[in-house]
Amino acid sequence: MPHYYFNLLDGVRLDDEEGQDLPDDDAARVEATRSARSILADAVWTGRLPLDESIEIVAHGKVIAIVEFRDVLTLPD
Numbered sequence: 001m002p003h004y005y006f007n008l009l010d011g012v013r014l015d016d017e018e019g020q021d022l023p024d025d026d027a028a029r030v031e032a033t034r035s036a037r038s039i040l041a042d043a044v045w046t047g048r049l050p051l052d053e054s055i056e057i058v059a060h061g062k063v064i065a066i067v068e069f070r071d072v073l074t075l076p077d
Contacts, residue, residue, distance in 0.1 A: 005059070032055040
């Protein structure tokens with residue numbers, strides 16, 4: 001099972017030191033999306049949504065995807 005790291009990019013880079021084993025890249029994207037939504041949900045209480053932040057997914061020493069916070073939710077027009 002591949003080991004994935006989820007680095008938070010919010011103006012500075014916060015590296016995930018532990019990571020986690022997941023079955024595949026799709027599962028890693030789902031986990032990154034859940035994490036981003038959780039961070040956004042917590043941020044609602046501050047009155048500031050950090051839509052410019054993202055989570056970088058790394059496996060095998062390579063970036064396999066970047067999940068942008070603005071892409072994990074739908075905002076009304």
